[in-house]
Amino acid sequence: MQKLGILWGVSVGTGDPELLTLKALNCLQRVPVVAFPAGLRGQPGIAEEIIRPYLQPEQITLALTFPYVLDTDVLAQAWQRAAATVWDYLRQGRDVAFACEGDISFYSTFTYLAQTLQAQHPEVLIQRIPGVSSPMVAASVLGLPLTMQDQRLAVLPALYHPQELEQALDWADVIVLMKVRLVYGQVWSILAARELLGQAWLVERASTPGEKIYHPLDGYPELTLSYFSLLIIQNPRH
Ligand SMILES: C[S@@+](CC[C@H](N)C(=O)[O-])C[C@H]1O[C@@H](n2cnc3c(N)ncnc32)[C@H](O)[C@@H]1O
Structure with a gap:
């Protein structure tokens, strides 16, 4: 055979x-x-x-x-x-x-x-x-640790209900939002309400020639983003 x-x-x-x-x-x-x-x-x-x-x-x-x-x-x-x-x-x-x-x-x-x-x-x-994943690459281009010490990390694949982000913000210290493109406007409003726009980093096309970083997010209530975009939120101790 x-x-x-x-x-x-x-x-x-x-x-x-x-x-x-x-x-x-x-x-x-x-x-x-x-x-x-x-x-x-x-x-x-x-x-x-x-x-x-x-x-x-x-x-x-x-x-x-x-x-x-x-x-x-x-x-x-x-x-x-x-x-x-x-x-x-x-x-x-x-x-x-x-x-x-x-x-x-x-x-x-x-x-x-x-x-x-x-x-x-x-x-x-x-x-x-196995290989190098986008949250780790995004952290490296930002020059930030993704997590440290006892920080809890939440990864949300996409946000179909704003409530899911609210829940994650209630317990996680660092939140990564994958596939953020389609829900960016909603996310921005939640972050604005929680005064977290200065604690959020948006990375588009990390590690490619088209790489872009948006931070702080105060000036960006709306953005037309690539599918290859993710958001990292550092949530101060709550
Ligand atoms: C289907 S998932 C694939 C994830 C991939 N397997 C990984 O390990 O990163 C696609 C999502 O990953 C994120 N992503 C992948 N590559 C990226 C990059 N270069 N820059 C920013 N985000 C990226 C985006 O949120 C995108 O919507």
């Missing part, structure tokens, strides 16, 4: 190609097939841009489409399609590396791809290479 290829989940950092680990780089250069999420409107995606300088012409590249929607049926179909594409190579004994922006275990599409593939083909071996 043909030996199966391994699916590697490879964390590639947040933009600066030097934020890849040596393990990620070795894997990306060793495998015959490299997959990544397709970019929007025919543009390369961020993971693809990060790894492009390291790929060889003979490597096969697969841009897998994952729509930015909440509809679970549409998403499940996309994961099935991506898993089937990857499986085509694995069953031929070829290893596939899936490049993931930031860290592979932190709000990553790879999780769904891996779960879908594993459900259909439990015999496939999946390996994960």
Whole structure:
């Protein structure tokens, strides 16, 4: 029987190609097939841009489409399609590396791809290479510690109800808001009401040439932000 290829989940950092680990780089250069999420409107995606300088012409590249929607049926179909594409190579004994922006275990599409593939083909071996995640990169570009001593950290993936931020502000010392773009206006109002605009740092496209920092937030009640934006709030002892 043909030996199966391994699916590697490879964390590639947040933009600066030097934020890849040596393990990620070795894997990306060793495998015959490299997959990544397709970019929007025919543009390369961020993971693809990060790894492009390291790929060889003979490597096969697969841009897998994952729509930015909440509809679970549409998403499940996309994961099935991506898993089937990857499986085509694995069953031929070829290893596939899936490049993931930031860290592979932190709000990553790879999780769904891996779960879908594993459900259909439990015999496939999946390996994960950890990496540098956006909250850590944002803290480093700000020149701040993300947490220290006994500080409690809360990470909110996105804010669908303002109450969730209010609750986090009641117990956490440091709060990271991922995917803040769509709820920025609401967040700004909550921070203003709590007099925390001077304790909040917004980082857009951290570690890329388009990196921007907004701080303090008093002058920015509205902002048109990139999807790649996050907010760090340092909540004084309450
Ligand atoms: C689907 S999550 C992926 C997180 C990623 N796996 C990580 O480890 O950072 C996407 C969110 O991560 C944050 N993010 C990722 N890269 C970023 C960057 N370079 N600058 C600022 N925020 C970033 C943004 O909040 C974005 O909406």
